[in-house]
Amino acid sequence: MAESTATVIGPDTVIKGELTFNSKAKLLGTVEGEIHAKGDFEVAEGATCKASIDASKVVIDGLVEGNVTASDRVELSAKAQLRGDLVAQKLVVSEGASFTGHCKIGTGATSNGTSAEVKPQAKGEPARATTGAKK
Amino acid sequence: MGKRAQRNRLVQCYLCRHRFEVGARAMTVSCPECHKPLLVQDVVVKTLQAVKKLQTCGSLVVQKKGRVIADLVEAHGGIEVIGTLHAKSVRGSRVRITRTANWKGDCHASSVQIEPGATVEGGYFHVPDRELGVEDLLET
Structure with a gap:
């Protein structure tokens, strides 16, 4: 029963820097920087995350500006807003979600190379599309 | 007559x-503005479809054994991918990528x-890409 304890960052909290979680974590406030989680990481509705996220499972209901890497899966709910590149084994996107960025999904996506393969241009900014852009 | 107009x-x-x-059952028309x-x-794709452009004002369904390889895919009525879709650019109103789908492209x-x-x-x-301006077409 005690295994399911999650770290919750409250709605009126602003954290800047690098955060590491050894288990579940839920963000209700604002984080800027980097997030590493060994367990699940959830960005709740109304929360703002201007950080790169590295976790096993990422659930997004709020706003995320940064690259997301998940060894298992990423879930974007209908109210989710993601601006950044995404690498995961599985992706679930609900209709209505907002997503701008490169995307690499599949069993081989996280094993060979992580987000480096997607080549993001700048921190928190999704890489521009290069395919079909020649004129 | 009223029914038909509806x-x-x-x-x-x-x-x-x-x-x-256009009429509900129309398959091809000429644009009154650009006359093209x-x-x-x-459009339902059941087998391999290797083309430069695949554009329709209706919907596109790529079935399980269907495979679309194209430079540009555009379907204003929505896109459902069950099979494979490899394109440089895909534009549509509602895009649904199912669990068996293989997607490559923007x-x-x-x-x-x-x-x-x-x-x-x-x-x-x-x-959402608001530049396409097709999101309200599905509501009408």
């Missing part, structure tokens, strides 16, 4: 973006739905 549907030319009404021939029917859509198990190989996703 069955008309609003489409947007994928070449000049002009909007006009347009495909307005729903995606510009008003909304996207991806089911767990789908394979997406490095595409640039821009959702």
Whole structure:
């Protein structure tokens, strides 16, 4: 029963820097920087995350500006807003979600190379599309 | 007569973006603005379809054994991928990538739905893309 304890960052909290979680974590406030989680990481509705996220499972209901890497899966709910590149084994996107960025999904996506393969241009900014852009 | 008029549907030319009404069962029409021939029917791909452009004002369904390889895929009525879709650029209103789908390419859509198990190989996703201006077409 005690295994399911999650770290919750409250709605009126602003954290800047690098955060590491050894288990579940839920963000209700604002984080800027980097997030590493060994367990699940959830960005709740109304929360703002201007950080790169590295976790096993990422659930997004709020706003995320940064690259997301998940060894298992990423879930974007209908109210989710993601601006950044995404690498995961599985992706679930609900209709209505907002997503701008490169995307690499599949069993081989996280094993060979992580987000480096997607080549993001700048921190928190999704890489521009290069395919079909020649004129 | 009234019934027939109700069955008309609003489409947007994928070449000049002009909007006009067509009959519900129309398959091809000429755009009254740019006078170019347009495909307005729903397209179902069951086998390999290797083309430069696949554009329709209707919907596109890539079935389980279907495979689309194209430079540009555009379907204003929505896109459902159950099989394989490899394109440089895909534009549509509602895009649904099912669990068996294999997707490669950029995606510009008003909304996207991806089911767990789908394979997406490095595409640039821009959702919602308001420049397409097709999101309200489905509501009418």
